[in-house]
Structures are given as structure tokens and as C-alpha cells.
Amino acid sequence: MAIERTLSIIKPDATRRNLTGKINAKFEDAGLRIVAQKRIQLTMAQAGKFYEVHAERPFYGELCEFMASAPVVVQVLEGEGAIGKNREVMGATNPAEAAEGTVRKLYAQSIGENSVHGSDSEENAKIEIAQFFSEADIAG
Numbered sequence: 001m002a003i004e005r006t007l008s009i010i011k012p013d014a015t016r017r018n019l020t021g022k023i024n025a026k027f028e029d030a031g032l033r034i035v036a037q038k039r040i041q042l043t044m045a046q047a048g049k050f051y052e053v054h055a056e057r058p059f060y061g062e063l064c065e066f067m068a069s070a071p072v073v074v075q076v077l078e079g080e081g082a083i084g085k086n087r088e089v090m091g092a093t094n095p096a097e098a099a100e101g102t103v104r105k106l107y108a109q110s111i112g113e114n115s116v117h118g119s120d121s122e123e124n125a126k127i128e129i130a131q132f133f134s135e136a137d138i139a140g
């Protein structure tokens with residue numbers, strides 16, 4: 001399988017509870033390498049742009065407010081099949097449906113406050129990574 005890069009975000013519910021290290025350990029234990037990482041406070045405008053595809057959904061406003069409510073950790077994960085592997089490590093969007101041992105099963109508080117985001121395709125990974133990192137920020 002090809003080496004891929006994916007955009008990961010450790011969300012405000014997790015940074016508030018000081019879970020960054022525990023979540024990063026799950027990624028690294030699965031063979032994903034953290035090749036770029038920064039802790040930032042998103043503005044409402046940045047959150048709105050990032051989740052633009054969900055703009056028509058009823059939860060869009062709430063989602064943007066949540067993402068701008070406390071710092072997030074944005075990161076690039078790299079590895080073989082990194083996009084799918086990260087989605088496996090994260091578990092289902094809704095923690096009630098997430099498999100045992102996944103980040104969302106362990107830490108997510110609700111479908112909205114679900115601790116982590118991960119890109120869902122190669123195309124979206126490229127777009128999402130470019131929103132936060134330039135090539136020079138990534139050391140693979």
C-alpha cells in the first residue's frame with residue numbers, strides 16, 4: 001500500500017481534558033508518524049471554512065462554535081494507507097457506534113464532541129493539510 005498523508009485534528013473536548021499525549025500514542029502505536037503538528041486556537045472563520053462542506057447541515061453552527069471554543073492540535077499523519085488507518089484508529093463518528101479500543105470509543109463525549117477529525121479521502125487530505133501547513137512545515 002502507498003505511503004499517504006492525512007490531516008488529523010485533536011478537537012477542543014480532548015485538548016480541554018489534556019488528552020493530546022494519550023491520543024498521539026494511539027496514532028503512533030498504529031504505525032502512523034506525526035510529521036507535522038501545532039496547537040492553535042481556530043477562529044470562527046477558520047472553523048467555518050474547514051467544515052464548509054457541512055454548511056447546509058443543521059449542526060453546522062454548533063460544530064463551528066465548538067471547534068473555536070478552545071485550542072485544537074492540527075497534525076499531519078503519515079504512513080502506509082494513513083487515511084484509512086487513521087479512520088480505523090479514530091472509530092465511528094458517533095462514539096456509541098465506535099469499536100472497542102478506538103479513540104472515539106475511549107474518549108469522545110458525543111457525536112459532536114468526538115475528540116478527533118481525520119480526512120476521508122486522498123483528495124480531501126491534500127485540501128485539508130494545505131489549510132494549515134506548507135510543505136516546509138512537514139518533515140517526513
Ligand code: CMP
Binds near residue numbers: 054093111112114118
Ligand atoms: P468530523 O469527522 O470532524 O466531521 C464532521 C463533524 O461533524 C463530525 O466529525 C462531528 O463532530 C460533527 N457531526 C456529525 N454529525 C453530527 C450531528 N448529528 N450532530 C452534531 N455534530 C455532528
